[in-house]
Amino acid sequence: MSLDSFKCRKQLTVNGKTYTYYSLPDAEKNGLAGVSKLPYSMKVLLENLLRHEDGRSVTKADIEAVSAWLDNKGKAEKEIGFRPARVLMQDFTGVPAVVDLAAMRDGMEALGGDPNKINPLVPVDLVIDHSVIVDEFGSAKAFDRNVELEYERNMERYNFLKWGQGAFANFRVVPPGTGICHQVNTEYLAQTVWTRRDTDGSMLAYPDTVVGTDSHTTMVNGLAVLGWGVGGIEAEAAMLGQPQSMLLPEVIGFELTGKVNEGVTATDLVLTVTQMLRKKGVVSKFVEFFGPGLDTLSLADRATIANMGPEYGATCGFFPCDAETVKYLTMTGREKDRIALVDAYCKAQGLFREKGAPAPVFTDTLSLDLTTVLPSMAGPKRPEGRVALTDVAAGFATALAGEYKKAGDEGRKAPVEGKNFSISHGDVVIAAITSCTNTSNPSVLIAAGLLARNALAKGLTTKPWVKTSLAPGSQVVAEYLEKAGLQKDLDGLGFNLVGFGCTTCIGNSGPLPAEISKAINDNGMIAAAVLSGNRNFEGRVSPDVQANYLASPPLVVAYALAGSVTKDLSKEPLGEGSDGKPVYLRDIWPTTHDIQDYIAKYVTRELFETKYADVFKGDKRWQGVKTTTGLTYAWNSGSTYVQNPPYFKGITKTPVPVTDVKGARILALFGDKITTDHISPAGSIKAASPAGGYLLERQVRPADFNQYGTRRGNHEVMMRGTFANIRIKNFAVKDDAGATPEGGYAIHYPSREKMFIYDAAMRYEQENVPLVVFAGVEYGNGSSRDWAAKGTALLGVKAVIAQSFERIHRSNLVGMGIVPFVFEEGTSWQTLGLKGDELVDIPGLTSIKPRQKVVAKVTRADGSSFDLPLICRIDTLDEIEYFKNGGILHYVLRQLAA
Missing domain, CATH: 3.30.499.10 (Aconitase, domain 3)
Structure with missing residues (x-):
């Protein structure tokens, strides 16, 4: 029970039931001035603090700081402890x-x-x-x-x-x-x-x-x-x-x-x-x-x-x-x-x-x-890369010449073995209604179904090189599409139900037909995917597809019909109808009135009650899953999916003292916007990779590799997969022409041998050499992937030095005992002229404080050195405790053991 310094604990009776709650209006009357003017989200934080006030993790001063927010608007850098329900x-x-x-x-x-x-x-x-x-x-x-x-x-x-x-x-x-x-x-x-x-x-x-x-x-x-x-x-x-x-x-x-x-x-x-x-x-x-x-x-x-x-x-x-x-x-x-x-x-x-x-x-x-707001898509690489539908084709042409270095190659066709068609740059090989963003929304799902119905009525068909899929966000969606008769229309264009879950958006798009994949890779084609998801980072959707576009479900269907992002769907026809006349997108686009009619008729309370009645029971397959019982888990040393991680091996009741970083090697120099997908991929595992080698040694066939995402319970796979994305670039590595190759490679010093990042890290570990990573802006954006931090820690990285961090990844690095640092404004590893062969010393870690300024020393290969001012991005006192304990889990374990 809260200390209730603001005397706001009271009761509320609803439908004959009485509830206790912490009243925000009463707290305002009793000293928290201006609470009623706060943003609604801040009011939720305030109630959380009032309810958990204990004088230690939440103090009266913490609560008063929320009232003071009205004056400083969140710029006071006040730390609080939030407890989610x-x-x-x-x-x-x-x-x-x-x-x-x-x-x-x-x-x-x-x-x-x-x-x-x-x-x-x-x-x-x-x-x-x-x-x-x-x-x-x-x-x-x-x-x-x-x-x-x-x-x-x-x-x-x-x-x-x-x-x-x-x-x-x-x-x-x-x-x-x-x-x-x-x-x-x-x-x-x-x-x-x-x-x-x-x-x-x-x-x-x-x-x-x-x-x-x-x-x-x-x-x-x-x-x-x-x-x-x-x-x-x-x-x-x-x-x-x-x-x-x-x-x-x-x-x-x-x-x-x-x-x-x-x-x-x-x-x-x-x-x-x-x-x-x-x-x-x-x-x-x-x-x-x-x-x-x-x-x-x-x-x-x-x-x-x-x-x-x-x-x-x-x-x-x-x-x-x-x-x-x-x-x-x-x-x-x-x-x-x-x-x-x-x-x-x-x-x-x-x-x-x-x-x-x-x-x-x-x-x-x-x-x-x-x-x-105009009809839009986003691509070919970033969710924020919105382009109006009218500009998609022109935008792809620009990217083809610039981003993909294929200027003058626009019209080239690649034959597809055993088929009577060829593929060109910009052809859509994946059209997927997928991911939580849109598959939760009846208006766009029903719009897709109605567009499919209208397309079939005109005699349109999906292009033969397109892999189509429908993965709804819940069984409710499948039910209302079925009841409305729209699933039959989607089936008619190849958008059959493939499963309930996050598929294409997370990289679970599955393999393309072998002949399509071969045509793309043998001929260097820039193929496209159009998906109704929220993520279109390179290398995420499919290893065969470089240009990925986010779009509404009806546009996903439209591009399956058009077959290419090089067509301007606002002007050019999707195809030819059964009457021999061109059919345009405007001819088959459903009206808002029709969509709302279907929602009113088929999306009902009864449908939700039925589908969620036994939500934890599962189907016969789930009910048939056998398992062990017991307080602790009986680890199977032969499992390639679940292994006991080494985090708590040899744990002591008191933490081992923190030491400064001395003589660290640079594992990698990364560019801007390195995502957690780049750091810890979720997609397919290549046989010719450290993770693939590990699985092959254990007699796992490449067809059964599954993917990184499903093997996150096995640290041996995941640490080998760290920095193993096929599209990542380590600028410390150069090929014979002086260019930086794609893939997770590093140079080991002083031997100067090129090898996988994992192999280099393991060699440095044998040599007792600590590691650091340098990066650009927004390091770690994208998914909240803890393995991006766990894998980095298991490779022996002690610090990551970047221009800026994504919020969750910064927190996760601290949670694994890694210090995130940012350069001073206007500085980057590029402005410093770093090559990757330098040594790095970082002092002051034994007595580090939140957001403290630290001066690192960088020694170049020729023996010259310079001071590098950095700002520590361990932001709070709690995070300092996590760091001193070697990570948040170690901290919690010691607290509970004590």
Whole structure:
């Protein structure tokens, strides 16, 4: 129970049930001036602090700092401890988190403590949604075959997760084939207002908040649930009751006015918002949406915008609770008492947005008139690279000549063996309705179905070189498409159901037909993918495809018909109809009226209640998964999927003292915007790679390699995969022509041998040489991938020195005991003339403080040296403790053992 310094604990009765809550209006009356003017997202943080005030992790001064935010607008760098109501996981990131919990139980035994203390203290839901791969497509048997292969490949992981489900309290697993974690979260798990028994036995009501091991956890911000992605490392700490250390954020208000025009989709809107916010610069900031335009957006549209938070770089993209929130909770089958509580609680707390209410105070604002949004796509490499539909073809031509160095090669055709067609640059070889961003939104899914229906009626067909797929975000989507008769139309164009989960967007697009892959690679073709996802980084979607475009589901279908991004779909025909006449996109685009009619008729409360009635039970396959029981896990040394990680080997009750970095070698010099995909790929494992070699040594056939994402429970695979992305460039490496080759290579010094980064790191480890990495701006953007930090730590990297960091990755590096440093403004490794053969000394780590300035010494190969001023990006006192302990998990384990 809170110390309640502001005397705001009171009671609320709703539908005959009484709840205790911490009243924000009462706190304002009792000394917290101006609370009612705060952004809604800041009010949620304030309530969290009031409820957890204990004089230690949350003090009265921390709470007063939120009131003072109105004066400093988040620029005071005030640290607080935030405790989310719950934790959400997907299986790629969830398996290693559960592996770590199992390893912590072993570590607890080694320290003489009680392994039962290692248990989630807050509710944890893990949704198995990232393991299905699009092997089979374009047929009625695609779904069953892909699920069958999923179980064959992942049985070791599923055995382990089922053990965890039985071994840990407060831990639920949503089985495979249910849906994408963010959509299951938005449609079912999230409650907007959470409840639990307090220590005095009363029922406590408070805002639903969540951290998730997927960066797109922000999707639930559309449902007025404050939440964001964290690394698995931070999530494990949250599970174990540790506060999430954070700085009170700046909050950027995004005003929406007007209403989108006919023919403009939620995807077009979100790509516009993403581009605007990325340009504005909102990394590590909250974004909160306000203005009269909110009244025109459905909850699904809001969730689509919120989902893209990581793409615009914000911690969250928050929509306050209002009448639309309550309407959505009702439609999706939430309990009636909960819906009544959400309405009453949010109104009592000043958390309910009423039409015409004055806007809160923000750090800064920007505005978008929704009538100006145009049909758009984003590509060929970045989610923020929005281009109007009218400019896609011209944009690809520019990229072909510049980015891909294929000037003058535009019309060249590559024959496809055994087929009566050839492929050209820009041909669409993957058209995928995939990912949580859009497959949660009925308006664009039904639009895709209606467009398919209209296309078939005109006699159009999908081009034969296109791999088509439909992977909805939940079983609800499949049901309403089926009931509306639209799945039959999508099937007619090859968009058969391939599975429920995150497929193409995460790199689970599966192999292209062999003859297509061969034609691309033998002829150096720049093939394209069009997907309704949120990530289009190079090397992510498919190793065969370099140009990737994000688009709305109906545009995905349209490009499957057109077959190429070199066509201007605003002017050129998609193809020829059965009557011999050209058919244009405008001829088959469905009207908003028709789309809304279908939504009203087929997307119903009854549908949600039915599909989520037995959500944790799973199908017969899941029910048949056999597993062990016991407090600690019986590790199988022969498993290539799940291994006991070495983090707690030889752990002592007190931490080993920190030492300065002396004589470190540079493992790599990286450029700008190195994503967590570059650092720790999620896609296919090459046989001719360190990870592939490890699997081959263990008699795993290349066909059974699966991918990095599914093998995250095995540190041996993952450390070999670190910096192994086929598109990463280490500028310390040069070929005979002086150019930097793609792929995870390094130069070992002083031998000057070229080898894989993993092999170089292991040789340096044998020589007791510490390592550092240099990088450019936005190092670690993209997914909240804890293995990007874990793998870096296991390779022996002590510090990463960059121009700037993405929020989650910076935190994860600290969580693994690695110090992130940034250069002073205007400095980079390029301006310093670094070549990669230098030695680096970093003093002052034994007494490091948050954001401290440190002067490193760099010694060149000729013996000359210079001082390099750096700023330590260990940002908080809690993070200093994590660093001193060798990582956050070590810190938590020692705390619990003591």
